[in-house]
Each structure stands twice: as C-alpha cells, then as structure tokens.
Amino acid sequence: QSVLTQPPSVSGAPGQRVTISCTGSSSNIGAGYDVHWYQQLPGTAPKLLIYGNSNRPSGVPDRFSGSKSGTSASLAITGLQAEDEADYYCQSYDSSLSASYVFGTGTKVTVL
Amino acid sequence: QVQLVQSGAEVKKPGASVKVSCKASGYTFTSYGISWVRQAPGQGLEWMGWISAYNGNTNYAQKLQGRVTMTTDTSTSTAYMELRSLRSDDTAVYYCARQYPGGRDGMDVWGQGTTVTVSS
Numbered sequence: 001q002s003v004l005t006q007p008p009s010v011s012g013a014p015g016q017r018v019t020i021s022c023t024g025s026s027s028n029i030g031a032g033y034d035v036h037w038y039q040q041l042p043g044t045a046p047k048l049l050i051y052g053n054s055n056r057p058s059g060v061p062d063r064f065s066g067s068k069s070g071t072s073a074s075l076a077i078t079g080l081q082a083e084d085e086a087d088y089y090c091q092s093y094d095s096s097l098s099a100s101y102v103f104g105t106g107t108k109v110t111v112l
Numbered sequence: 113q114v115q116l117v118q119s120g121a122e123v124k125k126p127g128a129s130v131k132v133s134c135k136a137s138g139y140t141f142t143s144y145g146i147s148w149v150r151q152a153p154g155q156g157l158e159w160m161g162w163i164s165a166y167n168g169n170t171n172y173a174q175k176l177q178g179r180v181t182m183t184t185d186t187s188t189s190t191a192y193m194e195l196r197s198l199r200s201d202d203t204a205v206y207y208c209a210r211q212y213p214g215g216r217d218g219m220d221v222w223g224q225g226t227t228v229t230v231s232s
Binding site for chain 2: 098
C-alpha cells in the first residue's frame with residue numbers, strides 16, 4: 001500500500017477550483033522531501049505537472065499550482081476545464097526501512 | 113527533442129522473464145538516471161527502481177528485490193529492466209522515466225509504456 005494518501009476522486013464544474021490533497025508522514029513529506037505531481041490522461045503515460053512542491057515545467061498552464069506544508073501537499077486547479085479530466089498522482093521520497101520513491105494513491109478528477 | 117522510446121508489448125508465461133528496453137535521445141544520457149514505474153490494470157503507479165546512467169548505481173523497491181535487474185548501455189543510450197519469475201500480478205504497463213539523481217526535479221520525461229501480460 002502507498003504511504004501517500006490522496007482522495008479517490010474530486011469533481012467540479014467548468015471554471016471552478018478544485019484541490020487534491022496528498023497526506024504523508026514524518027519519513028517522507030514531513031522529512032522535507034520534495035513533492036511532485038503528475039497528470040495521467042486516459043490511456044497515456046503520466047506527465048510531470050508540478051516539480052519541487054510548487055514549480056511548473058514549461059508549457060504547464062498557470063491554472064495548476066502546488067503547495068506543501070508539514071506532512072501534506074496539495075495540488076490546486078483553478079478555472080477547471082474539460083481537458084483537465086484525468087488521474088493525478090503525487091510523488092515523493094520515503095526514508096523509512098524501504099527507502100524509495102513513492103507515489104500517492106491517485107485521484108480521479110471529473111469535470112461535471 | 114528529448115524522448116524515451118520503449119520496446120513493444122510482451123506476453124509471457126508464469127515463471128518466465130521479461131526484459132524491457134528504453135532508448136533515450138535528445139539529451140546527455142549519462143547526466144540523468146532512469147526510474148521504472150509500473151501500472152497494473154485499473155490501478156495506480158508503482159515505483160520499481162532507479163538506475164544512474166552515469167555509474168550504474170541502482171536502488172530497487174524492496175518488494176522487487178531479487179527479481180528485478182536494471183542496467184544501462186551508454187553506447188546506445190538505452191536502459192533495460194529485467195523482471196524474473198513472472199507472476200500474474202506482474203501484468204501491467206511498464207514505464208521508464210528520466211529522473212535526475214536525487215529526484216529533485218521529478219520524473220520529467222516518460223516513455224510511451226510497454227504492456228507486459230503474464231498468462232498461462
């Protein structure tokens with residue numbers, strides 16, 4: 001089971017703002033490790049959306065923003081659009097006995 | 113442009129091995145590492161391991177230790193992931209992704225995925 005917990009689903013109408021939480025612990029997010037976010041459209045490979053907690057790669061719209069506090073991180077999508085309907089995953093590093101990179105459980109965003 | 117191109121789909125019997133390739137282009141291969149990530153049907157992403165293309169150092173997910181081997185061929189800028197003793201729950205899409213050592217910038221370039229089906 002993943003050590004990073006996300007809500008299974010969130011939804012919103014076009015134009016609205018939605019947020020996705022990523023809850024970790026003192027061995028990953030709380031230890032100061034960076035959080036990254038990925039968007040996976042149906043049938044495609046994941047795409048890096050946010051890196052280093054709050055940075056957008058070139059080409060990613062500024063409607064997407066990331067933040068981190070304590071043992072959690074969040075992804076916000078403002079001005080929700082139909083093309084944002086996808087699965088979203090957070091990712092960090094965990095320094096416990098099985099030191100490794102870890103993904104969140106994933107969140108399905110539905111545009112109503 | 114920077115891209116990772118993976119080998120084609122594979123169908124294997126339980127107990128067999130599979131080796132997936134990931135050819136990099138458009139950047140200096142040895143300046144980065146490669147992570148391998150898999151996704152079972154209808155499931156989330158699972159990190160499998162990381163290999164440095166600079167010196168071959170590896171870090172494998174604990175649950176796959178002893179069954180997985182990751183290698184690179186710097187002469188062809190290609191990374192490989194071999195998984196042995198395949199079981200039905202290894203059926204998944206396998207992705208390679210470029211990842212800077214230390215993971216500070218996330219996995220910024222992904223391959224298209226390779227479907228591995230394990231079935232008798």
